[in-house]
Amino acid sequence: MQTVVGYYDWQSGEKSVSDKEFFVHCSGRYRLIHKESFKTERPNGANNYQLLYIADGKARFRLEGKMHILEKGNCVLYRPQEEQYYYYFLKDNPDIYWVHFSCKEENEFLAKTGFLEGKIYYVGTDNSYVRIFDNMISELQLKQPFFEEQLQFLIQELFIKMGRNQIRENTVFESYNKEVEEAIRLFHLAPESDFTIKEFTKERGLNYYRFIDTFAHYVGVSPRQYIINIRMTIAKDLLMNSMFQISEVARLTGYENPLYFSRLFKKTWGVSPTNYRKESNPLLLIEHESNRKGFKS
Missing domain, CATH: 2.60.120.280 (Regulatory protein AraC)
Structure with missing residues (x-):
């Protein structure tokens, strides 16, 4: 023994x-x-x-x-x-x-x-x-x-x-499979990457529509919306840093089009990125303008 x-x-x-x-x-x-x-x-x-x-x-x-x-x-x-x-x-x-x-x-x-x-x-x-x-x-x-x-x-x-x-x-939870967990890990690992659910499901031999339904059932939102939620949460933190312009925040969170980013941000938080930055910390706007003018001179 x-x-x-x-x-x-x-x-x-x-x-x-x-x-x-x-x-x-x-x-x-x-x-x-x-x-x-x-x-x-x-x-x-x-x-x-x-x-x-x-x-x-x-x-x-x-x-x-x-x-x-x-x-x-x-x-x-x-x-x-x-x-x-x-x-x-x-x-x-x-x-x-x-x-x-x-x-x-x-x-x-x-x-x-x-x-x-x-x-x-x-x-x-x-x-x-x-x-x-x-x-x-x-x-x-x-x-x-x-x-x-x-x-x-x-x-x-x-x-x-x-x-x-x-x-x-x-x-009740038997359908909560490892593919959903793996997708969530990937979303958080690189939320700014161009992640497509169709490629993810194809690589793993999964049914695209069934995976979407399973993800939404157990997580509460679709995979696309989950990625948007992560990106918009990160964007809030980046906007608090005066070193980043709105276009840079958009790019860092996976959006090449700042206007599209701004629309998503406002839809998510009810306020534009500019107004969020102003309302969260008015001093950031003053600091940002000073830095921009100093850089130009």
Whole structure:
């Protein structure tokens, strides 16, 4: 059996408790390599919370008198004093990560991320889970400066990622595909570029109209409008800098035609770029005029 563990201190374990918002007592990883089986039976449970994540293979849990065979991508959350019966068998190739932690009862954060109801949660397989568990184990082993604070951030990051993936696994969100996410990343990476949705969908073998509908359904606006919104938000910031003329702001946000840019800006914000600059900071106009005259002389 391969065991990797980290403890806050050598007394930390299932009996440890803390009154902090989030506190990690210990974390580890179990893999059966030669041992035929491994079992944990705690009729009185633990004094703290325990989360077990099946990174690979299968594990067996007896919950409320019923045996569950859970495959990779599932996790189980035990609350304080809940009985714990779980079993690993070599034939199932289990690879299990776990963490014991304390948090306040009826924790708002756990509720928001969907971990206050039920015991079994399908969160999918995600390499980031393993990274976070490995980092928690390392922090507990090395105990570098501010490791307690880092552990709090890590376990909250774990629940955020698991909660987010739970939502995506729901049937309502099954169409929220990676193509939409990739498009959003590209829009923010270079919003001024000449980005065409038709080329994007063609390169990925997607139906153009279906992608447009999917994007609008989950984001709330069309891809074209999303790009305009990003550009107009950037334009507001650029207009606050007196070094840029309106035509330069237009070009920096992807528009060669300043008049077209101005129409879009006014349609978005209800005010022209010139008036926005004047209303936001009248001194910028004075400074801009002074710089322009000084440059000419």
